[in-house]
Amino acid sequence: MSATALIQTARALVADGKGLLAMDESNATCNKRFAAAGIPQTEEARRAYRELIVTVPGLGESISGAILYDETIRQKTKDGTLFVKVLTDAGIIPGIKVDIGAKDLAGHHGEKITEGLDGLRGRLQAYYQMGARFAKWRAVITLGDGSPSRGCVETNAQALARYAALCQEAGLVPVVEPEVLMDGPHTLERCRAVTEDVLGCVFAQLASQRVVLEGMILKPNMVLPGLSCPRQRSVREVADATVRCFCKSFRRPFPGSRSSRAVNPASWPPPA
Numbered sequence: 001m002s003a004t005a006l007i008q009t010a011r012a013l014v015a016d017g018k019g020l021l022a023m024d025e026s027n028a029t030c031n032k033r034f035a036a037a038g039i040p041q042t043e044e045a046r047r048a049y050r051e052l053i054v055t056v057p058g059l060g061e062s063i064s065g066a067i068l069y070d071e072t073i074r075q076k077t078k079d080g081t082l083f084v085k086v087l088t089d090a091g092i093i094p095g096i097k098v099d100i101g102a103k104d105l106a107g108h109h110g111e112k113i114t115e116g117l118d119g120l121r122g123r124l125q126a127y128y129q130m131g132a133r134f135a136k137w138r139a140v141i142t143l144g145d146g147s148p149s150r151g152c153v154e155t156n157a158q159a160l161a162r163y164a165a166l167c168q169e170a171g172l173v174p175v176v177e178p179e180v181l182m183d184g185p186h187t188l189e190r191c192r193a194v195t196e197d198v199l200g201c202v203f204a205q206l207a208s209q210r211v212v213l214e215g216m217i218l219k220p221n222m223v224l225p226g227l228s229c230p231r232q233r234s235v236r237e238v239a240d241a242t243v244r245c246f247c248k249s250f251r252r253p254f255p256g257s258r259s260s261r262a263v264n265p266a267s268w269p270p271p272a
Contacts, residue, residue, distance in 0.1 A: 003168075003212045003214075003215055005171070006168055006171070006173055006212060006214075006215030006216075007212070007214045007215045009093065009133050009134060009173045009215075010134075010173045010214065010215050010216060010217055012064060012065075012093060013064050013065045013093060013134060013173065013217060014064070014217065015064050017062070018062055018063060018064035019062070019063065019064065020063070020064060020065045020066070020067060020095070020175075021053075021059075021063045021065070021066040021067065021092075022067045023050065023053055023054075023066055023067060023068060023069075023072065024067040024068055024069045024072070024096075024097035024136065025069065026069060027046065027069070027071055030046050030049070031046075034046075034049075043071070046071065046075075047075045047076075048078075050072055050075060050083065051075075051077050051078065051083070054066070054077075054083050054086045054087055054090075055077065055086060059090055059092065060090035060091035060092050063092050064092065064093060065092060065093040065094070065095050065133075065134060066087050066092050066093075066094060066095060067095045067096065067097055067134075067136050067175075068083070068084075068094060068095060068096050068097070068132070069096075069097055070096070070097075073094065073096055073127065073130050073131075073132060074130070082131075084130060084131035084132075085131070088131065093133050093134060094130075094131050094132050094133060095132055095133065095134040095135060095136060095172075095175070096127045096132040096134075096135050096136070096172075097135070097136045097137075098116055098120060098123060098124065098127070098135045098136065098137060098163070098167075099114045099115065099116040099136075099137040099138060099163070100115050100116040101114065101115065101116075102114050102115075102138075102139070102140050103115050105151075105152055105155065107151070108147075108149055108151055108152050110142060110144065110147060111142060111147055111148065111149060111152040112140050112142070112152075112156075113139075113152070113155050113156060113159065114137065114138060114139045114140070114156060114159055114160075115159075116137070116163075117159060117162055117163065117166075120163065120166050121166050121169070121170070124166055124167060124169075124170035124172055125170050127170075127172070128170050128171050128172060132172060133171070133172060133173065134167075134172055134173035134174070134175060134217070135163075135167050135172045135173070135174055135175065136174075136175040136177065136219075137159075137160060137163045137164075137174065137175070137176065137177065138177040138179060138219075139156035139157075139159065139160055139177065139178045139179065140156075140179050140181055141153060141156065141178065141179065141180045141181065141194065141198055142181050142183065142184070143180065143181065143183075143184050143186045143190065143191065143194060143226065144184055144186075148194060148198070153197070153198055153201050154201060154205075156178065157178065157198070157201040157202045157204070157205040158205050160176050160177075160178060160202055160205065160206075161202070161205035161206045161208065161209040161211060162209060163176075164176055164206060164209065164211045164216055165209040165210065165211050167216075168211060168212060168215055168216070173215060173216060173217060174211070174216045174217070175216070175217045175218075175219050176202065176206070176216055176217070176218050176219065177218075177219040177220075178198050178199065178202050178220065178221075179219075179220075179221045180194055180195050180198060180221045181221075182221075182224055182226060182227050183226065183227055183228075184226035184227070184228060184229075185226050185228045185229050185230070186225065186226040186229060187225050187226075187229055187231065188223060188224060188225040188229075188233050188237070188238070188241055191223050191224055191225065191226070191241075192223045192241050192244075192245050195220070195221060195223055195245050195249070196245050196248055196249050199220065199245075199246075199249035199250075200249055203249070203250075220246070222238060222242050223238060223241040223242040223245050224238055
């Protein structure tokens with residue numbers, strides 16, 4: 001797919017008044033919720049549940065894209081119509097979750113690396129043939145004493161960038177999600193400092209991998225104090241800190257860009 005087509009898809013996904021529907025929960029997560037409600041944990045039960053979602057009348061009026069799971073993208077309605085076709089006919093762009101989850105990062109106690117790059121090129125090509133036009137990959141960054149480490153942030157940023165480049169090669173718009181988690185006692189200021197540096201590192205890697213920024217979607221975290229922070233902040237303070245963080249981060253120079261700067265390793269980690 002050309003860069004123009006990627007950009008057009010990305011713009012359609014962020015159309016005014018619409019949002020993305022995340023229905024990419026894994027079979028294990030879906031089964032856990034079914035068990036709690038006394039619902040059989042079977043493929044047919046999951047299919048029927050998902051059919052209820054994709055066939056909601058007028059869904060396309062508010063939803064621009066739907067993120068599916070591997071099982072979901074292959075499923076059909078009771079009358080034999082593929083879910084992908086139901087969504088497309090409703091004006092909704094089908095997407096697919098392609099990471100396989102956050103795993104322990106070797107040598108970095110308590111930190112995670114999102115896996116799924118092995119064999120990703122072939123999987124993306126197959127998903128494109130099934131009708132997917134965008135994909136999602138989530139990286140998680142934990143705040144704590146001594147974390148996030150430089151190694152954790154750089155490794156996740158590189159994985160996000162490699163995933164994004166492979167998506168665009170296959171004709172899919174990548175949703176890039178570097179999420180600084182809310183767990184912990186950290187302050188809003190600490191979250192903002194880490195988020196700024198995480199975004200700087202991610203965009204440096206995206207530039208290094210020659211990702212077309214106009215043909216991707218960034219799904220960042222809000223800048224918030226930790227859930228156990230004794231000083232919680234107002235909605236206005238959170239909104240102000242988040243917007244300021246984005247404005248500062250996106251004006252940084254990234255390698256290959258005339259208007260950006262590389263992240264300075266000497267400044268890591270950000271001050272508490």
